[in-house]
Amino acid sequence: MAFPWTLLFALAIIVIAGNFAFKRPKYPPGPRKHWLLGNLYDIPRHVDWDKLLAWKREFGDLVYLTAFGKSVLVLNSHTAVKDLLDKRAKNFSHRPQTVMAGELFGLGKSMALFEYNERYRELRKLTQQAFSPDGLRKYQDVQLDIVKLFLDSLRKDPNDFRIQTRLAVSRTILAVTYGMPVKLADEGYIADAELTTKTVTMATFPGAYLVDLLPFLKYLPSWFPGAGFKKEGEYGYKLISKHVTRPFNYVREKLAEGIEHPSFVSDLLSGSENVRRHNIIEDERWLEDVKWAAGGMFSAGVDTSYATILVFFILMARHPDVQERARAEIDAVTGGRRPVTSEDRSKLPYSAAVMKEVTRWHVVVPTGLFRRSGDSEVYNGQLIPANTIVVPCIWSLSQEVEDPERFDPERFLHDNKTPNPYEYIFGFGRRICPGRYLAEHFIFLLTANLLTFYNISIPKACPEGLASPSDVTFTRTLTSYPEPFACDIRPRSERHAEDVAAMVAD
Known part of the structure; x- marks a missing residue:
């Protein structure tokens, strides 16, 4: 009887295949998948930090989902974020390739969504130097001038604090980015930028449009049923182009006239050593890069800073004891009669701790800006496929403290183990926000001066449609805002009201 070589060969193949399958890295854990739709119905349609925290408790540091051949990885710990977004930044510094925001709206030209390549790295390096x-x-003097105008607006109409807060943040970013005087910034430039921000907010959330999940839909003609997104894209592109071009041209015109107001754009355009690197053809590309980088500063900076300051109002109204302690520290440095300046910051450790705890207590960008893996990677024995959307769950990072729902600034004074929120709320690695120092400094300057001259409390009665600070809710959007609320904002005394009025009269 002949030896069954065929059978032996088949057994060998089975053993080899079995060993390969056993050793092959597995995907990270995640919710159970539907046999056809994968995790399509598990992926939140809005920013659901409760679900994200529940996944962290169930699955751990990494949570993996798939749908229609797309994969999503949620990072839930400081360790996972540092290992992938910092230590392996070269592979995890890409942005998701979105059709609606990136292509149709043209936001792929902005630094926030710019492709991770040599052009991006060169522009980012110069941006980091400028900021x-x-x-x-x-820019310290102009920022303090804007704070003084804000304080005076509260003296005149404290109920208008939400609009005035947004206006102060907008003025600051336009002044630093374009060197624009306050009065000029108010004449249409802010309105243009505000409309643009509202238009693109939803488009920048991956999956908000079906065309981002099924990119082939972009080839449909505009008249085809279901292709209405193409008209939205045309409208958005025109609006955004106007927003980034108009203030950029203002700077170029001033430079041509020999007038150079200090600003991010003028620094990059007037620095001949930067432009010399490019030939005549590349100069136009350089101008385009600077224009879109500057345009993105407004949308990226206003929403987050505005939301953070509103959270500050809420928490000060809820915690008068914290407000009084911070104010006592400020008064000991300034005498309570002059504005807090940049030079005072190092002398106000408790006030600085208050702002750290404000940013931790409610992270205004709970999921950060999404990343994308360039190539497949194996991390802790688990496979992360190429082109996986990576979600750094900043909300989860903010909860890695004792009793996370408690507002307690002292955790940053005595506990060196408490992670500094400034090290994670602005992003990570090679995609960290270049304007983080500007935002951090201005928010501190504005809030410290609020405490110097005003008292913030819960109103006895709230106007219809406005919540009390004690029970306000937050939007579950890419940037999370408090829903409209009321605050009782009054000068600490008649003398303090007079001091504020005198500031803007000088």
Whole structure:
């Protein structure tokens, strides 16, 4: 009887295949998948931090989902974020390739969604230099002037604090980015930028439009049923182009006239050593890059800073004891009669701790800006496929403290183990927000001066449609805002009201 070589060969193949399958990295854990739709119905349609925390408790540091051949990885711990977004930044610094925001709206030209390549790295390097702590010193006076105008607006109409807060943040970013005087910034530039921000907010959330899940739909003609997104894209592109071009041209016109107001754009355009690197053809590309980088500063900076300051109002009204302690510290440094300046910051550790706890207590960008893996990677024995959308769950990071729902600034004074929120709320690695020092400094300046001259409390009665700070809710959007609420904002005394009025009269 002949030896069954065929059978032996088949057994060998089975053993080899079995060993390969056993050793092959597995995907990270995640919700159970439907046999056809995968995790389509598990992926939140809005920012659901409760679900994200529940996944963290059930599955751990990594949560993996798939739908229609797309994969999503949620990072839930400081360790996972640092290992992938910092240590392996080269592979995880890409952005998701969105059709609606990136292509149709043209936001792929902005630094926030710019493709991770040599052009991005060169522009980012120059941007970081312009917005470094040293580079921002020349804007300290204009920021303080804007804070003074804000304080005076509260003296005149404290009920208008939400609009005035947004206006103050907008003025600051336009002044630093374009060197624009306050009055000029108010004449249409802010309105243009505000409309643009509202238009693109939803488009920047991956999956908000079906065309992002099924990219082939972009080839449909505009008249085809279900292709209405193409008209939205045309409208959005025109609106955004106007927003980024108009203030950019203002700077170019001033430079041509020999007038150079200190600003991010003028620094990049007037620095001949930067432009010399490019030939005549590339100069136009350089101008385009600077224009879109500057345009993105407004949308990226206003929403987050505005939301953070509103959270500050809520927490000060809820915690008068914290407000009083911070105010006592400020009064000991300033005498309570003059504005807090940049030079005072190092002398106000408790006030600085208050702002750290404000940003931790409610992270205004709970999921950060999404990343994308360039190539497949194996992390802790688990496979992360190429082109996986990576979600750094900043909300989860903010909860890695004792009793996370408690508002307690002292956790940043005595506990060195408490993660500094400034090290994660602005992003990570090679995609960290270049304007983080500007935002951090201005928010501190505005809030410290609020405490110097005003008392913030819960109103006895709230106007119809406005919540009390004690029970306000937050939107579950990419940038999470408090729903409209009321605050009782009054000068600490008649003397303090007079001091505020005198500031803007000088």
